[in-house]
Amino acid sequence: MTNEGTGNANDQPQPYQANPYGPNPSDFLSNVNNFQLIDSTLREGEQFANSFFSTEKKIEIAKALDDFGVDYIELTSPVASEQSRKDCEAICKLGLKAKILTHIRCHLDDARVAVETGVDGVDVVIGTSKFLRQYSHGKDMNYIAKSAIEVIEFVKSKGIEIRFSSEDSFRSDLVDLLNIYKTVSKIGVNRVGIADTVGCANPRQVYELVRTLKTVVNCDIECHFHNDTGCAIGNAYCALEAGARLIDVCVLGIGERNGIVPLSGLMARMIVAAPKYVKSKYKLHKIRDLENLVAEAVEVNIPFNNPITGFCAFTHKAGIHAKAILANPSTYEILDPHDFGMKRYIHFANRLTGWNAIKSRVDQLNLALTDDQVKEVTTKIKNLGDVRPLNIDDVDSIIKDFHTTVNTPMMKARRMSDSEEPLDITTEQPNAKKAKK
Amino acid sequence: MTNEGTGNANDQPQPYQANPYGPNPSDFLSNVNNFQLIDSTLREGEQFANSFFSTEKKIEIAKALDDFGVDYIELTSPVASEQSRKDCEAICKLGLKAKILTHIRCHLDDARVAVETGVDGVDVVIGTSKFLRQYSHGKDMNYIAKSAIEVIEFVKSKGIEIRFSSEDSFRSDLVDLLNIYKTVSKIGVNRVGIADTVGCANPRQVYELVRTLKTVVNCDIECHFHNDTGCAIGNAYCALEAGARLIDVCVLGIGERNGIVPLSGLMARMIVAAPKYVKSKYKLHKIRDLENLVAEAVEVNIPFNNPITGFCAFTHKAGIHAKAILANPSTYEILDPHDFGMKRYIHFANRLTGWNAIKSRVDQLNLALTDDQVKEVTTKIKNLGDVRPLNIDDVDSIIKDFHTTVNTPMMKARRMSDSEEPLDITTEQPNAKKAKK
Secondary structure, eight states: OOSSOOSSSOOSSSSSSSSSTSTTTTTTTTOOOOOHHHEEETTGGSTTOOOOOOHHHEEEEEEEEHHOOSSSEOOOTTTHHHHHHHHHHHHTTOOOOEEEEEESSOOHHHHHHHHHHSSSSSEEEOOOSHHHHHHTSSOOOHHHHHHHHHHHHHHHHHTOOOEEEESSSGGGGGHHHHHHHHHEEEETOSSSEEETTTTTOOOOHHHHHHHHTTTTTSSSEEEEEBOOSHHHHHHHHHHHHOOOEEEEEEEGOSSTTBBOOOOHHHHHHHHHHHHHHHHHHSOGHHHHHHHHHHHHHHHHOOTOOOOTTTTTTEEEEHHHHHHHHHHHHGGGGSSGGGGGGGOEEEEETTTTOOHHHHHHHHHHHTTOOOOHHHHHHHHHHHHHHHHSSHHHHHHHHHHHHEEEEHHHHHHHHHHHHHHOOOOOTTTHHHHHHHOOO | OSOOOOSSSSOOOOOSSSSSSSOTTTTTOTTTTTTTEEEEEETTGGGTTOOOOOOHHHHHHHHHHHHHHEEEEEEOTTSSSSHHHHHHHHHHTTTTSSSSEEOOOOOOOOHHHTTTTOSSEEEEEEEHHHHHHTTTTTOOOOHHHHHHHHHHHHHHHOOOEEEEEEESSGGGGGHHHHHHHHHHHHHSEEEEEEEETTOOHHHHHHHHHHHHHHTOOOEEEEEEBBBBSHHHHHHHHHHHHHHHHHEEEBBOOOOSSSSSSBBHHHHHHHHHHHHHHHHHHHHGHHHHHHHHHHHHTOOOOOTTOTTTTTTTTEEESHHHHHHHHHHOGSSSSSOGGGGTTTTOOOOOOSSTOOOHHHHHHHHHOOOOOHHHHHHHHHHHHEEEHHHHHHOOOHHHHHHHHHHHHHHHHHHHHHHHHHSSOOOOOOOOOOHOOOOOO
16 A cells, blocks of 8 residues: 555565555465466356357357456256266366366265366365255265265376365365365375355455465465445455365356355456566456357357446546546556456536547647636536536537637627527527538 | 355344345444435436437436335436426426436526426535636635535425435535535434545545544435445445435436446445345346346446346356355355346356266266266366366257267277267267267
């Protein structure tokens, strides 16, 4: 906070922090500058209400994710359905740079099918909360540990990666959790996972659990956050601060209920914290195409308020904002739209507009008006903006009319007497008005 | 985490915490159980790209917000335009329970106009970051302090509430910030505000700044978080944990760029932490109508992934989830849809479905099948789900056909030979298939 951003962010932890939004120096285990993405659009995303991905669509999405640069792509369990198994095999054969994972229950039967598909790794999950132990699989912690060891040793014997995750971790008993993680870490699991399956966790709670777990295991920590209470991105960031290494994301965050950490939202968060790392690793300008691809496949609209790709994410409206943005975009922007292949937009056609924004439009139209004249025409625009919504054509018409008036001697005389009257053109279209004059 | 939620949340801070998602006992200044809402849909929300609220619409929204139970309603500056001033007066005359605020620049001229509108309080803001000081108003900290004192003393002399907020607080110099807050606190401001104007702050950073500020001022702390990097709700929660009292929200989070803390998302977060307080204070079942009112006024769709009111916020799809949800909804839900006047939905018409979900549908259809028979028909449903998206009619047709087959002696014989063949009805509608049989 004390160092005002110069953009010279330093992506390796250092005693002195040049970037005030970068890793907190007190988090010496922080992976904010060294995180990885596990994209689960083709697993968690398949659990989204609207999802039905054909094999061709899955392949198209997998290739686009790989091109974007995600580290891992997680696929639906091959046990879920026959086609799920075939799709898993097909995606493994694509030869992508991203590692391919599949996500299975903690059963040896599932693991046997999974390892035959050609995946680079298997993500095993089992419910550890009282709720899931009672109402889902009905097993106790000893049984869970026994199954976990059996499955992990089997998968390791096949020479591929293995992750063990609890489910509903934030409603599980802490001692039970640490016991099982310690056990699986000792037998050489590649990653342990924490899952906020119901979306109940809050950021500082996440920080504390990850930090504690970090002292218990020797392997990487992966985190999976649902967004039911709107904290998925904040939780993911705090998990990385505490030393987690991998975050599960989905394109547009699609998943069970209202989904998990969205790829674009996390990228917005991380580019602020670790700009060099994020820009060098991920093709950020591909986010929009990736989101459009998935949005079309699952038949949803990009939310109007989506970070980065929402239609107004880089639109500045209030006069005071527009003025400063015109002088220096950093005043009201922490994200540079160009990093994402997007553009900034100054919304000047409204009653909250200011004369600096209108002056900028006058210049764009290549018209010559003094500052006092711009202030006068701004008042006219605000008056009309009080009456009805404006568009750019409305504003341009008012500016052009005004410009003509002040630059035509005869019109000038008319204007002198007109100027006392309030602008009252509610029911007329700007073009109609122009024609009448 | 160690106490699995019984729902017996205790909304007053206590040495022993019954609710594991409730206030952290180490946050002795926490206002998680004692927060207030300042709704800014009619101020920040007016800065949303699509907003144009007529007087009638503003009044309708103000009444709906008041009915919902927000503590304050903040309105656009009366200086922004002539109609803005008139609307401010009109809303003050409604006699709402909520206190009415207006939001002005730190100018005595603005304050004079504001106090004449009949508002209960004035929210003053000034940019304190290097960026805003250089590119927006161009003033130094001494000038800011002088203006602040002048405006605050004027507003206080009129007997109404006054809040002083910095703008872009997280990019301001900490010492400058604490100095100005200390000054305004001493002269008796009602609230000080912290604003993450560009949406750069992260949760633990927010916690630290609020906790520090709490030691400097004697008044309430209000927080305003933009959502550019997806952390607005997480930041708001951490601010309350650190002792902030008031959070600025907008319906659907509408505001500059992609907006601020959304009302429904924050309610989702807070009902988990402080269920009694939230349920007793706010009419949660009105959220959907409130969102529809504003969404229609600004011509946007409710985002598909909105907390609470997104179309799939309470939809459970994967077989393993559906099974447990049917046994006990708390297994995969932290929010109870009924608290918000919403309903739970089990999505069983897809290839990820499981036999427990199908059994529940069989029961709903009042048909009698053994567990083995349900497993058999589930396989048929999953096979068709592999081929194309399913709807409920598809599944019902398959179940009814199957039920007829197993309960008709002649059909039973046919079924024996049929059962080996894979289901292949890709190009046929379920009704067509039924007619053919």
